[in-house]
Amino acid sequence: MNLNLQNHIILISGGAKGIGAAISKTLIEEGAIPVIIDPSPEGQQLVELAHGKALHIPIRLTDEDDTENVIQQAIKKFGKIHGLVNNAGANDGISLENGTPKEFLNSLSKNLLHYYNLAHFALPYLKATKGSIVNISSKTAITGQGGTSGYVAAKGAQLALTREWAAELLPYHIRVNAVIPAEVMTPLYKNWLGTFPDPNSKLKEITDRIPLEKRMTRPEEIASMVVFLLSEKASHITGQHLFVDGGYTHLDRAL
Structure with missing residues (x-):
């Protein structure tokens, strides 16, 4: 399917490995230009795969200034932003019983705060293009997991922010959705x-x-949903939580 994403500038945090890399590759296949925000050197390999029609920003989003700098680098290079995929994070196992309040706060910083920061600083440019935001969450936000309070709190907040931003950004025709992987x-x-x-x-x-x-679930199956949501083919979908999980979250696992 041609999703009409040619030359669309799409930011992807954590875009060099795993699900993020699959999203970057799928965007390249669709003719889009991924901005890969990831400290991993694999990001440069994706730029080569795109024959230079991509940008790798090798940074870990740890504070507000880093995030604003990323947006400015993308604008300096391309002048526009058409979409944002918030993806970076890791299940770090900060639990209620064995974690500390400081570790919990650090987990939220690593898994949640850059979602807000990237969306905040990208917003003026998304308004100009009537762009789209996709937040990558996790089935743990729905099911719980045990032993990972920080990560699950962040993932649950991402789902709440998806609906909040979808409501707030309606006047600008900016769509906001979440994709929820499981395994x-x-x-x-x-x-x-x-x-x-x-x-x-x-x-x-x-x-x-x-x-x-x-x-x-294959990373490419997550990527297909994300890239579809970024495209005009999903032009009337906003505020949704879309599960790509082989039925893991909602179907009886005894089936």
Whole structure:
């Protein structure tokens, strides 16, 4: 499908690995120009894949000034912003029982605050293009997980902000949606599996609970939904939480 995204400038935080990399690659395939905000060197490989029609900003979004600087770099290079994908973050295991208030606050900073900051500083340019925002959340915001209060609080807030921003930005024709993955094989997920004595057995235990096809969701399947939501084909979709999870969150896992 031609999504008419040719030469659209799309910012993606955490756009060099895992789900973010899949989004960047899908945008490149659609002729869009991804701005990959990620300290990982893989971001430069994606620029090469795009034959230079991309920008890698190797920065970790830790404070307000960094975020504003990212927006200004994108504008200096391209002059416009058509879309924003808030994606960066990690399940850091800051729990209620074993975490500390300081660690909880730091987890929110790493997983939530840059979502607001990027949207805030990109907003004047999104207004000019009637652009779109997609927030990547997590099924843990719906189901809970145990042992990860900071991450889950951030993911739940992302869903709330999706609806709040969709309401606030209606006058500017800016659409805001969230995509909610469940079990997706990413580098971080592989690292987590490696903490178990038998990673293959743990993986089978998980996939056996995924209703559709008993398999993990592929990063490319998340990316397809995200890129669709960024496009004019999704022109009347806003304020939505869209699950791409093989039925994991809502279907009976005994099916």
